[in-house]
Amino acid sequence: MFQQYQNPLALIARILLALLFLIAGFGKIGGFAGTAGYIASKGLPLPELGAAIAVIVEFGGALALIAGFQTRIVALVMAVFTIATGVIFHNYWAMPADQVMVNQIMFMKNLSIAGGLLMLSAFGAGSLSLDAKRKA
Secondary structure, X not given: OHHHHHHHHHHHHHHHHHHHHHHHHHHHHHOHHHHHHHHHHOOOOOHHHHHHHHHHHHHHHHHHHHHOOOHHHHHHHHHHXXXXXXXXXXXXXXXXXXXXXXXXXXXXXXXXXXXXXHHHHHHOOOOOOHHHHHHO
């Protein structure tokens, strides 16, 4: 029964996963200095480069996922990025008690999103994608 819905569901999944990144990446474009400042506050080197990478991965990756372009590679890169940002920016295990709960939720959200991205990496974008059009 679900076989007939596989490709529309894959498209919806790509859009829903990408939406979070599209909005976050767009916000980083408009607030680039603030993003770089936040990265610097975590003690990371080259905060402007880090902010630029975040914009490319989030905004560019989201557009690629929506279109279904190089989906397996893009989703894998985004999954690694999402896990890394969770460990760096939502390290609830090293935070004061009043910050633990919200950051634990954010960390787990990142892991869950990475799981969805890894599914896309494993199974591809489906037939409603540029990847499928390029193969045909």
